[in-house]
Amino acid sequence: MTFRPEAIRGHGQQRAGGVIDYRLARMGVVSEYRKGRLARHEVCDAHPELRRAAAHASEPTSMECPICEEDHIVLVTYAFGDRLPPSGRCITKKGELAKLAKGRRRLSAYVIEVCPSCSWNHLAQHFSLGRG
Numbered sequence: 001m002t003f004r005p006e007a008i009r010g011h012g013q014q015r016a017g018g019v020i021d022y023r024l025a026r027m028g029v030v031s032e033y034r035k036g037r038l039a040r041h042e043v044c045d046a047h048p049e050l051r052r053a054a055a056h057a058s059e060p061t062s063m064e065c066p067i068c069e070e071d072h073i074v075l076v077t078y079a080f081g082d083r084l085p086p087s088g089r090c091i092t093k094k095g096e097l098a099k100l101a102k103g104r105r106r107l108s109a110y111v112i113e114v115c116p117s118c119s120w121n122h123l124a125q126h127f128s129l130g131r132g
Contacts, residue, residue, distance in 0.1 A: 018127070019125055019126070019127040020125065020126045020127065021124070021125055022122065022123050022124055022125065022126075023124075025122075025123075026066075026113075026122045026124070029043060029122065030066045030067070033067060040067065040118070043067060043120060044067060044068075044115070044118045044119040044120050044121075045119060045121070046114055046115075046119040046120070046121040050076060050112065050114060050121060051114070051116070051119060053076045053090050053114075054074050054076050054114035054116050055116060056092075057076065057090050057091070057092040058074035058075055058076045058114065059074060059075045059076075059077075060072060060074055061073050061074065061075060061113075063113070065115035065117065065118060065120055066120070067115065067118055067120040068115060068117055068118035068120070070117050070118070071115055071116055071117035071118070072115075073113045073114065073115055073120075074113070074114055074115075074116060075111050075112070075113055075114075075124065076090065076111070076112045076113075076114055077090070077091040077097065077109055077110065077111050077112075078090055078091070078109070078110045078112070079091055079097060079100055079107055079108065079109050079110075080107070080108045080109075080110070081100070081104050081106060081107035081108060081130070082104055082105065082106075083104070084100070084107075088110075091109075097109060097129065098129075100129075101129040101130050104129075104130045105130055106128055106129075106130040107128065107129045107130045108126065108127075108128050108129075109126070109127055109128070109129060110123060110125070110126050111123075111124045111125040111126075112124060
């Protein structure tokens with residue numbers, strides 16, 4: 001499994017910084033769950049608003065959920081920056097991130113993987129866009 005910048009929304013935009021990939025942290029959580037050191041309710045705890053975003057504003061993937069292995073993971077992207085609400089903005093369409101980044105000094109984007117079936121969720125990537 002790979003997480004590449006081109007695999008998520010917003011690829012091709014002017015990036016102000018690098019991409020932080022949380023793959024190792026993800027592997028650690030999944031490993032602890034499979035060893036029985038974490039209960040399912042501890043790893044399948046997506047907030048209702050994140051589950052709603054996963055159902056209506058996500059990007060499908062071919063990755064199988066590492067917890068329930070019954071459904072495919074979807075990616076939900078949130079953007080934070082100047083002139084955006086403090087709670088951020090959920091990116092609902094391709095190209096929306098590019099429009100938000102235009103004219104802004106810096107925009108932070110967070111990509112979260114979510115399983116619609118069991119509520120597994122994990123931060124997949126963080127990156128910055130803009131002129132800053």
